[in-house]
Amino acid sequence: MAAGFRRLSLSLFICAAIMIGLVDAKISNSMFVYWGAANHSSMLADDLQLVLDQTSGSGVQSKREFLFGSFEMQIKLVPGNSAGTVTSYYLSSTGNKHDEIDFEFLGNVSGQPYIIHTNIFTQGAAGREVQFHPWFDPTADYHNYTIHWNPNAVVWYIDGVPIRVYRNYTSLGIPYPNQQPMRIYSSLWDADDWATRGGLDKIDWTKAPFIAKYRNFRPTGCYWNGTASIAQCAIPSRKNWWSSAAFSRLSYAKAGQMNWVRQNFMVYDYCKDTKRFKGLMPGECYVPQS
Numbered sequence: 001m002a003a004g005f006r007r008l009s010l011s012l013f014i015c016a017a018i019m020i021g022l023v024d025a026k027i028s029n030s031m032f033v034y035w036g037a038a039n040h041s042s043m044l045a046d047d048l049q050l051v052l053d054q055t056s057g058s059g060v061q062s063k064r065e066f067l068f069g070s071f072e073m074q075i076k077l078v079p080g081n082s083a084g085t086v087t088s089y090y091l092s093s094t095g096n097k098h099d100e101i102d103f104e105f106l107g108n109v110s111g112q113p114y115i116i117h118t119n120i121f122t123q124g125a126a127g128r129e130v131q132f133h134p135w136f137d138p139t140a141d142y143h144n145y146t147i148h149w150n151p152n153a154v155v156w157y158i159d160g161v162p163i164r165v166y167r168n169y170t171s172l173g174i175p176y177p178n179q180q181p182m183r184i185y186s187s188l189w190d191a192d193d194w195a196t197r198g199g200l201d202k203i204d205w206t207k208a209p210f211i212a213k214y215r216n217f218r219p220t221g222c223y224w225n226g227t228a229s230i231a232q233c234a235i236p237s238r239k240n241w242w243s244s245a246a247f248s249r250l251s252y253a254k255a256g257q258m259n260w261v262r263q264n265f266m267v268y269d270y271c272k273d274t275k276r277f278k279g280l281m282p283g284e285c286y287v288p289q290s
Contacts, residue, residue, distance in 0.1 A: 027217045035059040048214040050188040054205050059187030067181045067233040069221020070242045072146045076213040079139035082107030084192025084203035087212040091182040097124040099177035106195045122175035131268040150243040151234045162258040165289045174283045181224035188212045255290045
């Protein structure tokens with residue numbers, strides 16, 4: 001599977017480079033530090049380190065805004081006892097009614113698994129959490145985390161394997177992020193009031209500094225150039241390859257991979273939490289999402 005994904009990733013990389021040009025390929029060219037002390041992050045070419053200690057966490061964001069695209073990052077999570085920490089990789093717009101698409105990695109006590117936390121905000125409203133345990137050690141090596149966002153669906157991938165889909169059902173009155181441009185963010189921060197076992201496991205500051213490593217940021221997306229982009233970026237053209245028919249729905253093989261992950265590694269799905277919603281489930285829970 002890994003070899004096949006590397007070939008797929010390379011072919012997509014070449015395809016994107018030919019058709020639209022890679023968007024500011026190096027992290028140091030395409031992102032900047034927006035939060036944290038000067039010694040809490042470092043960027044060199046295509047490598048990034050974020051640091052968390054008792055004085056501060058740290059974060060970076062992309063220089064450009066996008067409406068739709070495919071956004072890849074390789075991440076090596078904080079090793080050892082990372083309880084209470086959150087490492088994140090996400091897309092977000094701004095304002096009280098912002099849209100957001102999240103990968104968050106909730107730290108673990110040594111010997112326990114990380115939790116991969118996914119969520120999506122539309123018009124400022126969240127509450128669409130789906131969580132997984134990784135089927136690999138996310139601290140031993142880099143793994144590819146991709147958010148593929150087009151007018152039809154948002155798909156979260158890990159090493160080329162889809163783990164979740166959120167489809168566009170605006171025709172049924174279900175909100176979908178397709179009107180607001182987003183930047184790409186990564187951060188490492190203190191969330192020990194909730195991140196690990198609901199806040200029961202706190203950060204052990206004697207283990208600080210905590211370091212998350214990122215590399216090979218590959219944003220291939222449609223630049224935001226004002227409201228005209230809402231229509232232009234949605235056109236399924238060769239330039240907007242992420243919106244082509246091939247990406248309108250998961251293939252049979254990819255759907256099978258996602259079902260395998262969900263059957264074996266999913267630990268929470270808001271659409272199954274009838275107690276939380278008192279039986280009045282969100283509309284997207286009643287329609288197909290693969």
